[in-house]
Each structure stands twice: as C-alpha cells, then as structure tokens.
Amino acid sequence: MSMQSxxxxxxxxxxKPLQEHITKVHQCAEHLVPFFKAVYSQDWKKAANIRAExxxxxxxxxxxxxxxxxxxxxGLFMPIDRTDLLGLITQQDKIANTAKDISGRVLGRQxxxxxxIQKEFMDYLVLCIDTAGFAVKAIDELDELxxxxxxxxxxxxxxxxxxxxxxxxxTTDTMQVALRHSLHGLEQDLNPVDVVFLYNIxxxxxxxxxLAERVxxxxxxxxxxx
Numbered sequence: 001m002s003m004q005s006x007x008x009x010x011x012x013x014x015x016k017p018l019q020e021h022i023t024k025v026h027q028c029a030e031h032l033v034p035f036f037k038a039v040y041s042q043d044w045k046k047a048a049n050i051r052a053e054x055x056x057x058x059x060x061x062x063x064x065x066x067x068x069x070x071x072x073x074x075g076l077f078m079p080i081d082r083t084d085l086l087g088l089i090t091q092q093d094k095i096a097n098t099a100k101d102i103s104g105r106v107l108g109r110q111x112x113x114x115x116x117i118q119k120e121f122m123d124y125l126v127l128c129i130d131t132a133g134f135a136v137k138a139i140d141e142l143d144e145l146x147x148x149x150x151x152x153x154x155x156x157x158x159x160x161x162x163x164x165x166x167x168x169x170x171t172t173d174t175m176q177v178a179l180r181h182s183l184h185g186l187e188q189d190l191n192p193v194d195v196v197f198l199y200n201i202x203x204x205x206x207x208x209x210x211l212a213e214r215v216x217x218x219x220x221x222x223x224x225x226x
Contacts, residue, residue, distance in 0.1 A: 024061040138165070139215075179202055183198055
C-alpha cells in the first residue's frame with residue numbers, strides 16, 4: 001500500500017484500517033474450530049491445511065499492521081490519537097499471533113485432546129473466540145461513532161458491547177479453571193509430556209479472550225481521549 005493510498009484511507013476514515021485488521025484477526029481465531037475438529041479425528045493432513053490457511057490470514061493481518069505503522073503520517077490530523085490507534089492495532093494483532101502459535105504447537109506435536117474433555121474444550125474454545133467477536137462488533141461501530149462526534153447512541157452501543165465482552169471473558173476464566181480440573185483427573189492415564197502441553201494449550205486458548213479484553217480496554221482509553 002503506497003503512502004498516497006494509506007493517506008486516502010485515513011482521510012476517509014481513520015477507523016477503516018482497524019476494522020479491516022481485526023476482521024482478519026478474528027478469522028484467524030475462528031479457524032481454530034475446524035482445526036481442532038480435524039485434530040479430534042486425527043486427520044493431520046486436514047489440520048495442516050487449515051493451519052496453512054490460518055497462517056496466511058495471520059500474514060495478511062501482520063502486513064496490514066506494518067503498513068499502518070510505517071505509513072501513518074505523524075502530522076495527519078485525526079479525531080483519534082495516533083498513539084492510541086497504533087496501540088490498538090498492536091493488541092489486535094496479538095490475537096492472530098496466538099491463534100497461529102496454538103495451531104503450530106498442536107500440529108507440530110500431533111497433540112490430541114483426550115476424548116473425555118473434548119466437548120468441554122470445544123465449548124471453551126468457541127466462547128474464547130466469541131469474546132474476540134465482541135471486540136470486532138465494537139470496532140465495527142466506530143465509523144458511526146466518528147460521525148456523531150464520539151457521543152450519543154453509538155457510544156452507548158459500544159459501551160454495552162465492551163461490558164458484554166468483559167462478562168464473557170470472566171466466564172472463560174471460570175471455564176478454564178473447570179477444564180484444568182477435568183484434565184487433572186485424567187493425568188495418570190496420559191503421557192506426562194503431553195499433559196504439560198495440554199495445560200499450555202488451555203492457557204493459550206484463554207489468552208484469546210484475555211487479549212480481546214485488552215483490545216476493549218484500549219478502545220475505551222481511545223474513546224476517553226477523543
């Protein structure tokens with residue numbers, strides 16, 4: 001993307017690059033659902049193909065992040081602070097990186113999820129991804145909020161979405177504790193090294209929700225300064 005192009009994008013809407021980026025980021029996380037379904041059936045070829053798609057999305061998100069960082073002029077007047085915008089896109093990007101790391105670690109070791117906790121793990125995974133979805137919805141509302149001067153009904157909508165994000169993230173914390181407890185009950189029947197990796201994967205999946213909450217926190221800070 002040329003300097004002229006990036007200027008054109010930001011002149012029309014300083015929010016558009018954020019929306020495009022977090023959409024790619026969320027797609028990365030969503031790929032973990034079919035990825036783990038392939039893992040459940042031990043179809044490692046299919047898992048590898050899904051992971052390759054995820055990786056391409058992550059590269060696309062990373063490229064967009066670098067373009068914004070490199071080409072966003074320091075002197076460009078915008079209704080939002082340049083530092084806040086760059087900080088927000090950095091937090092968004094960590095969600096994609098984490099999704100890629102999860103799939104890479106599982107595929108590299110061909111790590112299976114024990115059958116007794118597969119449903120519990122999938123429910124947990126889906127809710128963590130849904131948490132990131134609330135961040136997507138909030139950022140998608142920013143165009144309308146920009147038009148209203150960062151006040152009114154749109155601000156209330158975003159506040160509601162961010163409150164829901166926090167609530168869902170709290171639920172994922174509770175689910176993580178329960179899932180770790182379930183895994184603890186299976187430890188004696190599993191490979192000890194696999195157990196260590198499984199605990200790590202559970203934690204990293206939870207990081208998807210934690211990072212989404214940080215995106216929400218960054219967004220709140222940005223709106224407070226606007």
